[in-house]
Amino acid sequence: xxxxxxxxxxxxxxxxxxxxxxxxxxxxxxxxxxxxxxxxxxxxxxxxxxxxxxxxxxxxxxxxxxxxxxxxxxxxxxxxxxxxxxxxxxxxxxxxxxxxxxxxxxxxxxxxxxxxxxxxxxxxxxxxxxxxxxxxxxxxxxxxxxxxxxxxxxxxxxxxxxxxxxxxxxxxxxxxxxxxxxxxxxxxxxxxxxxxxxxxxxxxxxxxxxxxxxxxxxxxxxxxxxxxxxxxxxxxxxxxxxxxxxxxxxxxxxxxxxxxxxxxxxxxxxxxxxxxxxxxxxxxxxxxxxxxxxxxxxxxxxxxxxxxxxxxxxxxxxxxxxxxxxxxxxxxxxxxxxxxxxxxxxxxxxxxxxxxxxxxxxxxxxxxxxxxxxxxxxxxxxxxxxxxxxxxxxxxxxxxxxxxxxxxxxxxxxxxxxxxxxxxxxxxxxxxxxxxxxxxxxxxxxxxxxxxxxxxxxxxxxxxxxxxxxxxxxxxxxxxxxxxxxx
RNA sequence: GCCCGCAUCGUCUAGCGGUCAGGACAUCACCCUUUCAAGGUGGUAACCGGGGUUCGACUCCCCGUGCGGGUACCA
Numbered sequence: 001x002x003x004x005x006x007x008x009x010x011x012x013x014x015x016x017x018x019x020x021x022x023x024x025x026x027x028x029x030x031x032x033x034x035x036x037x038x039x040x041x042x043x044x045x046x047x048x049x050x051x052x053x054x055x056x057x058x059x060x061x062x063x064x065x066x067x068x069x070x071x072x073x074x075x076x077x078x079x080x081x082x083x084x085x086x087x088x089x090x091x092x093x094x095x096x097x098x099x100x101x102x103x104x105x106x107x108x109x110x111x112x113x114x115x116x117x118x119x120x121x122x123x124x125x126x127x128x129x130x131x132x133x134x135x136x137x138x139x140x141x142x143x144x145x146x147x148x149x150x151x152x153x154x155x156x157x158x159x160x161x162x163x164x165x166x167x168x169x170x171x172x173x174x175x176x177x178x179x180x181x182x183x184x185x186x187x188x189x190x191x192x193x194x195x196x197x198x199x200x201x202x203x204x205x206x207x208x209x210x211x212x213x214x215x216x217x218x219x220x221x222x223x224x225x226x227x228x229x230x231x232x233x234x235x236x237x238x239x240x241x242x243x244x245x246x247x248x249x250x251x252x253x254x255x256x257x258x259x260x261x262x263x264x265x266x267x268x269x270x271x272x273x274x275x276x277x278x279x280x281x282x283x284x285x286x287x288x289x290x291x292x293x294x295x296x297x298x299x300x301x302x303x304x305x306x307x308x309x310x311x312x313x314x315x316x317x318x319x320x321x322x323x324x325x326x327x328x329x330x331x332x333x334x335x336x337x338x339x340x341x342x343x344x345x346x347x348x349x350x351x352x353x354x355x356x357x358x359x360x361x362x363x364x365x366x367x368x369x370x371x372x373x374x375x376x377x378x379x380x381x382x383x384x385x386x387x388x389x390x391x392x393x394x395x396x397x398x399x400x401x402x403x404x405x406x407x408x409x410x411x412x413x414x415x416x417x418x419x420x421x422x423x424x425x426x427x428x429x430x431x432x433x434x435x436x437x438x439x440x441x442x443x444x445x446x447x448x449x450x451x452x453x454x455x456x457x458x459x460x461x462x463x464x465x466x467x468x469x470x471x472x473x474x475x476x477x478x479x480x481x482x483x484x485x486x487x
Numbered sequence: 488g489c490c491c492g493c494a495u496c497g498u499c500u501a502g503c504g505g506u507c508a509g510g511a512c513a514u515c516a517c518c519c520u521u522u523c524a525a526g527g528u529g530g531u532a533a534c535c536g537g538g539g540u541u542c543g544a545c546u547c548c549c550c551g552u553g554c555g556g557g558u559a560c561c562a
Contacts (some may be wrong), residue, residue: 192560247555
């Protein structure tokens with residue numbers, strides 16, 4: 001077993017039942033980072049529940065992990081020394097383990113019907129007792145079991161929880177102790193021949209040489225079952241790290257009603273993988289310094305079990321927005337140009353870079369891009385009313401006319417020239433204004449902005465003019481003037 | 488019901504017996520600014536409650552409370 005590659009070996013074992021939830025992905029991120037640069041990160045598909053199994057979700061999961069940059073060294077698509085990495089393809093391994101456990105007396109066949117189990121639990125509940133299996137089939141002899149099976153009776157295999165207690169030192173929560181009295185005789189092998197999570201996890205983590213299991217704290221109560229199984233099989237268990245839950249704004253477990261909860265939703269909202277990773281990392285981890293911007297590579301270098309948080313964290317979109325803005329500004333313009341590509345109509349590369357440069361400092365999410373640069377893709381159509389919402393019609397017209405005349409000339413000075421024009425106009429006897437200089441300049445610029453982009457919010461005018469070019473700019477001003485003149 | 492976990496500003500967090508309880512997001516004010524941003528400066532804002540232990544508790548222990556999880560032939 002010592003020949004498996006990698007120092008640490010950590011895994012992510014999602015169940016293909018839909019889409020990757022933010023909580024799942026954070027666990028994957030932690031596992032990936034905690035494996036460290038010298039360790040290995042593996043992906044294993046946990047498709048042991050035939051009822052909820054949705055095969056089409058597997059490619060989506062892998063795509064999501066890939067988008068985030070969580071490269072796995074071993075997995076269903078790329079194989080590895082422990083292949084296959086899909087549990088439904090490993091059934092014989094679980095069956096063998098179950099048989100061994102029964103032979104060892106650590107597990108036993110159970111023939112109880114669902115009805116009996118339901119009634120049992122209901123009765124226990126009413127009596128104020130913990131709801132657990134009562135051991136009804138614990139004493140069935142091997143011979144009787146064989147006969148009943150031969151007779152067509154369906155059976156499951158249950159773990160025979162021994163008396164005593166289960167202890168382990170959790171990497172996040174510290175020393176844990178469970179009285180085995182409170183641990184149920186868990187079903188390990190279902191009647192359909194598939195293992196439950198509890199068996200599959202133990203068998204696979206052992207066979208795959210997993211050194212640390214990182215999973216959500218909701219698994220804490222079942223850890224004793226796993227420990228008992230490892231011990232019965234004579235295997236050394238991995239270390240366990242139970243990470244706290246991710247909560248919605250109302251502090252309940254994150255769910256649909258909290259809005260975006262899957263990674264693909266975040267992606268559609270215009271979040272960068274860099275930002276999502278950075279954000280998720282701080283939901284349960286911190287470096288202990290005041291640094292807060294981390295790339296995935298840095299996280300993989302820095303993250304350690306010792307600094308994992310034990311209390312749950314609330315998912316806060318505002319903070320994600322902030323981090324996303326930070327990462328947008330950190331990206332080289334060329335890269336940002338690639339990222340905004342899907343958000344815009346087909347555009348030549350150099351134009352895309354120009355647009356990226358214009359929006360880079362003013363957006364927090366990619367989905368803001370289309371509106372901000374709409375001027376590049378459609379002719380403005382600001383109405384006459386809109387155009388003179390800032391200044392009297394005659395004044396607005398005068399400014400546009402003078403601006404048009406001032407257009408030719410070095411771009412660098414355009415800003416100054418426009419300001420000069422506005423100031424001259426302000427002191428004009430007829431067309432002038434009582435507005436303070438600042439406000440008048442501002443109003444004038446808004447008229448021009450409206451004429452050029454038909455938007456009240458746009459990239460800086462000089463950028464817009466530079467992007468449009470003198471010819472198109474002039475045409476747009478002319479069109480605006482025409483609308484202003486028309487009745 | 489039974490078992491278990493968690494508990495610092497609204498949020499993410501630092502703190503690991505002695506700090507004016509720090510940073511960030513959000514928020515407010517101001518500055519910069521032709522819009523929106525970005526940036527700068529400053530402000531408001533927290534140790535759940537009660538007992539202990541200790542010369543001294545946000546830090547350790549107990550109880551309570553609150554929140555959360557588990558209690559399936561789901562993961």
